[in-house]
Amino acid sequence: xxxxxxxxxxxxxxxxxxxxxxxxxxxxxxxxxxxxxxxxxxxxxxxxxxxxxxxxxxxxxxxxxxxxxxxxxxxxxxxxxxxxxxxxxxxxxxxxxxxxxxxxxxxxxxxxxxxxxxxxxxxxxxxxxxxxxxxxxxxxxxxxxxxxxxxxxxxxxxxxxxxxxxxxxxxxxxxxxxxxxxxxxxxxxxxxxxxxxxxxxxxxxxxxxxxxxxxxxxxxxxxxxxxxxxxxxxxxxxxxxxxxxxxxxxxxxxxxxxxxxxxxxxxxxxxxxxxxxxxx
Numbered sequence: 001x002x003x004x005x006x007x008x009x010x011x012x013x014x015x016x017x018x019x020x021x022x023x024x025x026x027x028x029x030x031x032x033x034x035x036x037x038x039x040x041x042x043x044x045x046x047x048x049x050x051x052x053x054x055x056x057x058x059x060x061x062x063x064x065x066x067x068x069x070x071x072x073x074x075x076x077x078x079x080x081x082x083x084x085x086x087x088x089x090x091x092x093x094x095x096x097x098x099x100x101x102x103x104x105x106x107x108x109x110x111x112x113x114x115x116x117x118x119x120x121x122x123x124x125x126x127x128x129x130x131x132x133x134x135x136x137x138x139x140x141x142x143x144x145x146x147x148x149x150x151x152x153x154x155x156x157x158x159x160x161x162x163x164x165x166x167x168x169x170x171x172x173x174x175x176x177x178x179x180x181x182x183x184x185x186x187x188x189x190x191x192x193x194x195x196x197x198x199x200x201x202x203x204x205x206x207x208x209x210x211x212x213x214x215x216x217x218x219x220x221x222x223x224x225x226x227x228x229x230x231x232x233x234x235x236x237x238x239x240x241x242x243x244x245x246x247x248x249x250x251x252x253x254x255x256x257x258x259x260x261x262x263x264x265x266x267x268x269x270x271x272x273x274x275x276x277x278x279x280x
Contacts, residue, residue: 014106038092146238
């Protein structure tokens with residue numbers, strides 16, 4: 001069975017917008033959709049009276065059923081299942097990520113994302129997931145209304161193959177073009193520096209044109225700070241795709257200031273893709 005797309009469902013409007021994007025992705029890639037809700041309150045450990053626990057379980061099952069009906073109404077024929085997990089939602093999504101092709105979570109969007117940065121379910125999932133994570137704010141466009149552009153942040157000093165492979169595969173399936181953005185955060189100074197940066201971008205993109213000849217590519221070398229360049233580019237993009245290194249031990253992926261800034265301020269959904277190696 002293909003690895004599903006997992007969506008964290010908590011009853012909020014942010015989660016429903018993530019569901020919109022996840023369902024559309026599932027249809028295009030012919031993947032099943034798994035809607036997950038986790039809560040410590042559902043643990044049958046005696047902390048909640050049995051009658052109250054049954055009521056909670058029924059309430060959360062109804063919530064998942066409503067989300068399932070919504071996904072099927074907008075995408076008839078989609079393979080959708082639900083799972084109620086009696087665990088902390090962070091743990092639930094982290095565990096599901098090991099069997100998933102993608103995990104989708106909602107964020108509070110501009111102005112409200114600071115809480116997410118301080119350890120919410122969304123950031124925990126981004127940092128600890130073992131697959132790419134799609135973060136969608138409520139302010140994001142519906143997938144059908146999104147521009148046919150996917151912006152990929154290219155650092156130039158790391159292996160970008162996993163990041164680019166995800167972005168090009170997505171672009172090929174949706175008819176979008178790729179904007180390969182390499183921002184250096186300083187004035188180029190001399191033509192030689194510009195040539196060096198151009199060579200780094202060319203090296204990162206090597207082979208992808210041959211593998212995905214139908215995907216148009218715009219190369220963008222910017223002297224702006226990387227986070228600012230990506231956020232600005234997100235205003236006219238369907239997705240921004242960035243990479244993060246797998247950290248050592250329980251710390252998870254190393255997002256760094258760039259990743260956090262893009263997640264906080266991007267105008268479109270953001271996909272965080274684990275890079276191949278661990279951050280040293």
